[in-house]
Amino acid sequence: MSRIGVFVCHCGLNIAKTVRVSELAEFAATLPDVVVARDYKFMCSTPGQEMIQHDIKKYNLDRVIVTACSPLMHENTFRKVIENAGLNQYLLTIVNIREQVSWVTSDIEEGTAKSKALLNGAVYRARLLAPLTSRVIDVNPDVMVIGAGIAGIQAALELANTGKKVYLVEKNSTIGGHMAQFDKTFPTLDCSACILTPKMDNVLQHKNISMLTYCEVTEVKGYVGNFDITIKQKARYVDHSKCNACLACTEKCPGKGISEWDESLVKRKAIYIPFPQAVPQKPIIDKNSCTYFLKGKCRLCEKVCEQKAIDFEQQDSFINVKVGAVIVATGYDLMDTKPLVQYGYGKYPGVYNALEVERLFNSAGPTAGKVTQRDGKEPQSIAILHCIGSRDKNYHEHCSRVCCMYSLKFAHLFKEKTSADVYQFYIDMRAAGKGYEEFYNRLLEENVKFIRGKGARVTQSTEEPGRLIVEAEDTITSKFMKLPVDMVVLSPAIVPRADYKDIARLFNLSTDKQGFFMERHPKIAPLSTMSEGIFIAGVCQGPKDIPDTVAQALGAAAEALTIVVKDKMELEATTAMVNPASCCGCQNCVRVCPYGAPAFNYEKRVSEINEALCKGCGLCASVCPSSAIIARHFTNEQVLAEMEGLMEF
Amino acid sequence: MSFEPKILGIACNWCTYTGADLAGTTRLKYPQNLRVVRVMCSSRINPSFIFRAFQLGADGVLVGGCHPGDCHYNTGNLYARRRLATTKKILEFAGFEPGRLRVEWISASEGNKFAEVVAEFTAQIRNLGPQAKLKIQE
Amino acid sequence: MTEFKKIEENLKTEATRLLKEGLVTVVLAYGKGFDENHPMPYAAKTIADVENIVFNEYCNYNMARYLVRYPQGTKIAIAVKAADSRAVIQLIQEEKVKRENLVILGIPVQGMKNPKTGEIIDSKTTCGMYNPVLYDLLLGEEVHGAKSASPYDVLAEYEKMDKEARWEFWKKEFDKCIRCYACRKACPMCYCDPCFIDQSKPKWADKAPQSPGNMMYHLTRFHHLAGRCIDCGECSRACPVDIPLYLFHKKVAKECEEMFNQAAGMSIEDKPVLVDFRVEDSDKILE
């Protein structure tokens, strides 16, 4: 038996005009378990609130029903009112007779009748309400950033500057990401290294940043505020705590590997740093090209290293880190264009992909910034082909967004560095950014030839060996053309990292059709994800340029800060829980929950819901065949009872 | 007296319930036959809720959720769509009028749509007449 | 025609081998009942048990129903006919059993009979397939060329019934129900303990064998089986008052197939359709 108090609000005439409020109160008094029912002009006013509190004490009420405006309006107000009178806030029920009754009818009979039905439903439901308490948890103040491209670097610095401890995890042996491979950046053509290197150094020096290069996340446990993350430190075979970066070892090393950093254009040593400005400046050994690892003999590096830093016995090790929030900034890969055989990439030496070209321009690159082809010659004519694999139903539907702009950048740099004729084959010129159209206009004046038509095929010239023929339809003149050139540059689609599925699984992220991580909402929550406490920034969310990447990184840092800035956080009280006695182990709940809150306990053979992850949507409760799930505040019994009450009159 | 249908509404908190509030705030008028239960997400709706509503004597049941893609919980309504569609097929094969169950996606800004749907559905149920098949005869 | 004796022989041989080699601890097959016409579901656990194994046209039972009774990790050999193999697949999908713990003994078979009526059940009350979908060993010749009617053909008559007549039909059928729950207990997919209908919190329906509770039980059960029922027909055969539950299940299966493009128990990679969605699902299904 409960003791219910019903408080009917007139809201001035807002309600009273089309609902007979006193009749409603009288009706309420006749309902079972209702011990007091009153009406009053403004329930939300101080006297109204005091009346409720007074009655709670006087009548020893254990449930309160406020019959007034929408719960979206004043639920919180009245929750506080009853809480202050010593009742649990979840023992309140609001009956919405303003927005959903008095304001939508002009007939007082109708209005009164419907109000009675709604009130009756509330009484049925109120009887079954249970007090709920929200759990307060401690929040770990540290943040982890995954991926140290420009996005990760920027986010990490921003957070570290606020005084937060940041773990920056990078898969590569150096931080920097793609931006560090570039020579110049559009549209301002400022030197990439000039803006990025200081930031990389900053990361290295920052007392609040723990830089974890050559590392990968292997396990994520916990939830917002309390993630427990395991990181694998891959064996470097060089003890970085001893190494003083003299790099004597790299000179002596006879091993030969292919430089990933230089997009396989040149070779590197087996013990190496990817590029001269790499951070950290300390080498690693590539097991696959190291003579010792391959043949069992060599160890030259060990001999030359005065610091005794070489350690062939080193193993992968695991680091455990606890943080309150995570930013994922793992960037992108370029699409592999080899399967698009019509462009001859990998077959004709004269065909390059965009990142290779970036390296050609770079003064620290394989050609020291000179534009020479694989045969050592400077090209006399160059065709840049846009949209290779992008905006293409057969490969990737999306627009890679930056290709038009970097293709323009390439054209400019080719013009600057060579005397070649430069052709652009494009579908549409997309230059939607601040200063971008202006950059395009500038290129139009630089005597670059623009052909509006997608490059359809690249073949080898039969007349002039070594020369390439680009076939395309010029859609402006509607003419089919065959253009002989020395060099072809492909602008391949920007695609998610090859391992995006692993990251998505680890952090419970959704991905879009292409595999880019999905934001919670494209407009109003572009950096948060469906997993509370996990944020995304940079190209891992979708193709974008550096300015947008940096803006996102700063935003994500701010978002992460909103979590770790507090030392406690309150969890949702209206979460779901499993009654283990009723769980049949079907795992439906595990399959459907958007937040991965339920997990199957294989030992007990029942599901368990992690309240910290649950958002209280109730989906699991409706797919649970044996009604084992209690969706707090919206339990099956409560909903059924409310329905019964609503349908009685 | 003319037949006044009893219609049970089940609305998700974030879109349809808020949309219904907006209809009120903009003082739109619609028939008063609808009685709404608020749930957090349309996916909370267990098929048995629908069967039960008809057993309790609802002449019609109107389910409101966010538009697909806009669910506050991301994908709840996409599950709801499948589950409610199946519920409807079951009712239909049992020989029950499937038209007594209606599912509408109504966003928080669609107060108009809410009012229109309620008016339309009420008229439709009025046409169908009282629901006696599943209603528990006391 | 199916050679029942041959299959029985093969079942015995394989059961003996599997038990002898310790590959499984139990063989789920068919055993002697109190007379010839009443074979039983049977669990052979020792080589001595094997001699009780039988196989004849009355061995309808879907042995998949018993899988969940053994502790996880038990190595089980199971004899399956076409629909039964689909039940096994569905249970694997639902992670109630693991593929690696099963040795699936496939039985292609035609001409199974309902022991109560003597009527051939192929495709009328079952899924109409003759060959198991998934198996490790096949214990008989695959049935080829036998064109069975679509399992949904039996629905035509009911689909074209006028709504009121259909309501009357089902109402009468469900009114017969004595709530013995043999239907759910015979069903390989109804493994819940407790079942929703046994719940007291909430009490979804009354326990008396009368309309409201019967309706709630059956309509909800149809929903729980939607996209999961593999059309073995066991529920209907178990029912002591012969309610044609299979008709309803078939209809729901047909609708699910049309709406979601996936039939139950056909691939262990699938996910049950009602705990799944596709963004491109159409609102048309709600009309």
Added chain:
Amino acid sequence: MLKKTAIEKISQLAAVLMEKGTLLAPVKEVSGHNFAEINDPQKVDLSFYNTIMSPKGAFFPHKEDFVKYKIGKPLSEAEPAVLNLKPAFLFGVRPCDVKSFEIMDIHFDAAGIIDPYWRFRREATTIFGYAYDLNQPVDSADFYNTLGIYAADPEGSDIFMVKKDKELLLKAITKKGENLLSELAVLKDGSAADEKYFTEYVNKGKEYKTRFMTLDQEAIAKKLEDIFDNTDFWTKMSAACLSCGICTFVCPTCYCFDICDDTLFGKGTRRRVWDACMFTDFTLEASGHNPRTQVYQRLRQKISHKYSYHIRKYGVISCVGCGRCTRYCPVNIDIYSIVEAALKA
């Protein structure tokens, strides 16, 4: 007293009985015969082997409302259900089923507990027993001989009926039966030949053999006690059992029930509904604990209750061998075979 009527004219007898009170008799349903309250005398159909459901429902209906009440109102305002105390006639009960009433009386009208619903119905009812048709083969599931019951036993009936070609002979066995028979003007008097036929039929009934085994009550009761912990045995016996409730629902001597409160719109009904020891939730305690979670435990309970505990407590086996549980078991579990196996275990 022996009376008779042409089987063709059975509906006339039915009509008379309907005038006198409530008539419960077998009617043909799609899947077989069942006892039902007769509204149309033409519906009475004696061409059955045995009914699907036992006749226990005549005294112990599947659902029995006790009291109606309003939530929030004092108990004094509750309305107890009124029993309809019209005379009733339970027509066409096979001898094994007739025997079951006596066993059920122990639970509902003796043993210190009196269930008014059972007792009043029992008192108001005249039982027309009906011999099996000895010209038809016995069903392979039946084994009432084992329980000492024969196909044409008149014992326990008020009036006992046997078929003679196209006629039905009705013999009064009890005073109650005699009084009723004498009032039934639609019946003709039986001849001496009929008397002789009747007596011979009853005797011939002893030759009509169902399955049979010699069963010593004490021995089986003890044996079942001894093998209580023989989990292997019970697991084996129950390997096929689905744990549905069919066997108990069709059984004439199963009497478990559940008391439920069903409420709607503030009004409640307290009622009794059949329950079954084979149901998973049968022994579920409010705490969530369930002492019988395994199928073998439930099957063991069912068998032991009938063939051991019942003997120990009341001196009689709680089974009449009607064969229903075996016949309707969806997986052909046979109680007779289990008892046989238990004796050998």
